[in-house]
Structure formats: structure tokens, C-alpha cells
Amino acid sequence: MQYVNSLLELIGNTPLVRLSTSMGDLPQDGPLVLAKVEYLNPGGSVKDRIAERMIDAAEASGELQPGGTIVEPTSGNTGVGLAMVAQRRGYKCIFVCPDKVSEDKRNVLKAYGAEVVVCPTAVPPEHPDSYYNVSDRLASQPGAWKPDQYSNPNNPRSHYETTGPEIWAQTEGRITHFVTGMGTGGTISGVGRYLKEQNPAVQVIGADPSGSVYSGGSGRPYLVEGVGEDFWPETYDRGVADRVIEVSDADSFAMTRKLARTEAMLVGGSSGMAAQAAKVLAHELAGTPEGKDAVIVVLLPDSGRGYLTKVFNDDWLAQYGFPVEGTSRDGRTVGE
Numbered sequence: 001m002q003y004v005n006s007l008l009e010l011i012g013n014t015p016l017v018r019l020s021t022s023m024g025d026l027p028q029d030g031p032l033v034l035a036k037v038e039y040l041n042p043g044g045s046v047k048d049r050i051a052e053r054m055i056d057a058a059e060a061s062g063e064l065q066p067g068g069t070i071v072e073p074t075s076g077n078t079g080v081g082l083a084m085v086a087q088r089r090g091y092k093c094i095f096v097c098p099d100k101v102s103e104d105k106r107n108v109l110k111a112y113g114a115e116v117v118v119c120p121t122a123v124p125p126e127h128p129d130s131y132y133n134v135s136d137r138l139a140s141q142p143g144a145w146k147p148d149q150y151s152n153p154n155n156p157r158s159h160y161e162t163t164g165p166e167i168w169a170q171t172e173g174r175i176t177h178f179v180t181g182m183g184t185g186g187t188i189s190g191v192g193r194y195l196k197e198q199n200p201a202v203q204v205i206g207a208d209p210s211g212s213v214y215s216g217g218s219g220r221p222y223l224v225e226g227v228g229e230d231f232w233p234e235t236y237d238r239g240v241a242d243r244v245i246e247v248s249d250a251d252s253f254a255m256t257r258k259l260a261r262t263e264a265m266l267v268g269g270s271s272g273m274a275a276q277a278a279k280v281l282a283h284e285l286a287g288t289p290e291g292k293d294a295v296i297v298v299l300l301p302d303s304g305r306g307y308l309t310k311v312f313n314d315d316w317l318a319q320y321g322f323p324v325e326g327t328s329r330d331g332r333t334v335g336e
């Protein structure tokens with residue numbers, strides 16, 4: 001019989017899938033663009049990897065004791081990963097999130113058995129009910145432990161130990177370029193360092209929403225979720241990226257929808273952003289001697305299921321003035 005004893009055994013070892021139509025016309029002999037499909041992790045995102053590694057380390061160091069409580073200010077993929085691992089290992093989870101977080105996102109965490117504490121957005125940070133104060137108070141209770149994905153070295157380490165080696169083995173060492181978005185910077189720092197240790201010629205390329213600090217912005221708002229920052233996280237290795245490609249929200253969303261419609265890959269906006277950067281890079285390399293043997297791996301962090309009312313909703317896109325495939329409101333044909 002073929003089975004595993006726990007869902008946690010299925011974290012990682014995600015496949016590489018070739019991207020074709022979504023990358024536009026590329027020469028037959030390269031570059032080859034391969035997507036590392038992280039939504040196939042059991043919790044639905046790349047964050048399962050860091051959740052497991054951070055919890056393993058906290059167990060080993062004694063910071064997390066049997067029956068303890070994990071407290072993290074998150075409402076997204078990291079929360080799902082932590083909730084999944086915590087549940088299987090008998091820990092309690094409390095996630096603190098601002099009231100602007102959608103009910104759907106909170107309900108996902110509750111479905112795994114986690115507790116969700118919602119804080120008002122409309123109070124100053126020093127207020128006792130603020131997001132920061134509530135999570136600090138909960139994390140200082142006996143038995144509580146806060147992973148803090150923005151400063152925890154086990155975040156990048158999980159990618160150094162799993163994602164990086166998987167990509168190296170799957171491409172048989174032929175990877176020439178690695179492209180990924182950056183939030184905490186854990187993915188690019190861990191994977192980038194591993195790949196460069198195997199072959200210093202591997203180019204590590206960050207994809208970043210216009211406005212984020214990683215591409216020289218000031219923290220101006222953008223709509224793609226999970227990537228870009230308005231500060232420099234400790235988990236980001238500032239020496240790892242050879243280059244950062246800035247991508248607009250419009251291009252990220254257009255590519256996100258194209259991945260669903262042409263590659264049957266229902267992924268989130270940060271995946272579209274990374275794939276768009278990979279496409280720009282592939283077209284720069286196409287036709288050059290370097291392009292022939294180029295193997296570009298682009299990491300797609302999560303599924304599009306969590307964004308059906310946003311990126312995949314025509315009215316939402318139109319509300320922000322982004323083009324929708326087919327016919328636009330003024331009758332022009334847009335997209336593909």
C-alpha cells in the first residue's frame with residue numbers, strides 16, 4: 001500500500017512545469033522557462049516549508065514546549081502553514097490580524113482549528129487594542145512562542161535546505177537563472193545562496209512590485225499581495241540578488257490571468273508578477289548565445305483560489321482601471 005502517515009510528509013518536492021504560451025514567442029532552442037509550482041504543497045503555498053522548519057527549530061531549542069501556543073501576526077499563507085503543522089503536532093495557534101483582512105481568510109485559519117484575534121485598524125499603534133500590542137501581549141504569555149517570519153533565520157534556512165536543492169537536482173544542475181518575488185526575502189535568500197554555492201554563475205533575480213523598497217521604491221502602495229515591502233526585513237540577504245526586475249500591478253495581474261487561461265495554472269498575483277519578470281528576462285536572452293542553454297526557474301508561491309474576488313474578478317480589475325481580456329468597456333480588444 002502506498003500512503004503517508006501525515007500530510008506533513010508531503011511538504012516540498014513540488015514539480016517543475018514548463019511554461020509555454022504565457023511566455024510569448026521564444027525560440028525552440030531556448031531559453032527554457034520552468035515554473036516551480038508551490039501551490040501543490042499540502043497547505044497550498046510555499047509557506048508550508050518555513051512553517052515546518054521554524055517549528056522544528058523551536059521544538060529543538062525548547063522555545064516551543066509540548067502543548068504550547070504559537071502566536072503570529074499573519075492572516076495569509078504563513079498562518080495556514082503554521083496552523084497545519086501545529087494541529088498535527090498538538091499545538092494551539094493564535095493568529096492576530098487587522099479587521100481589514102477578509103472573513104474568508106480568517107475562516108480558513110479557523111477551519112484548521114486556529115484561533116483568530118481581530119484588531120481594529122482605526123487605532124494608533126500605542127493603543128492597547130492595536131495589532132502590535134495584542135500580538136506582543138499574547139506572545140508574552142507562558143507557553144507562547146512567536147515564530148516571526150521576518151526575523152527567523154529558519155525561514156531562509158528552509159529554502160536553503162529544501163527548495164534550493166530540489167531545483168538544483170530537478171534541473172540536473174543546468175539552471176542558469178532563478179526568478180522569485182520577495183516578501184520576507186526568505187525564498188530568494190535561501191534558494192539564491194544554495195544555488196550560487198553550487199554554481200556561482202547562476203543569476204538570482206528578484207521580481208518586485210513597483211513602489212516596494214526592493215526595487216528602489218519608497219513603500220508606495222501596490223495591489224499585488226504577499227510581495228514587496230516598505231522596510232528591509234532581517235530575513236533578506238541584501239547581497240543575494242544580482243538584479244531586481246520591477247513589475248507593475250497591471251502586468252502582474254494580466255500575467256496571473258494568462259497563467260490560468262493558457263497554462264491552466266490557477267495561481268495568485270505574486271506568481272503572475274514573478275512569471276512576468278521571467279518572461280521579460282527570457283525575451284532579453286532569446287536569440288543571444290547565452291539564451292540557447294538558458295534554463296530559467298521561476299517560483300510560483302500560491303494558488304489563485306484565495307484571490308477569486310480580486311484578480312479573477314473582472315469588476316474588481318476594472319475598478320482599478322486594469323484591462324480585462326476580451327473586450328474592454330470602450331469596445332477595444334485588449335489582452336490575448
Ligand code: PMP
Pocket residue numbers: 076077078181182183184185186187188225226227268270271301302
Ligand atoms: N507570494 C506570496 C503570496 C507570499 O505570501 C509570500 C510571502 N510573504 C511571497 C510571495 C514572498 O516570499 P518570501 O517571504 O519568501 O520572500
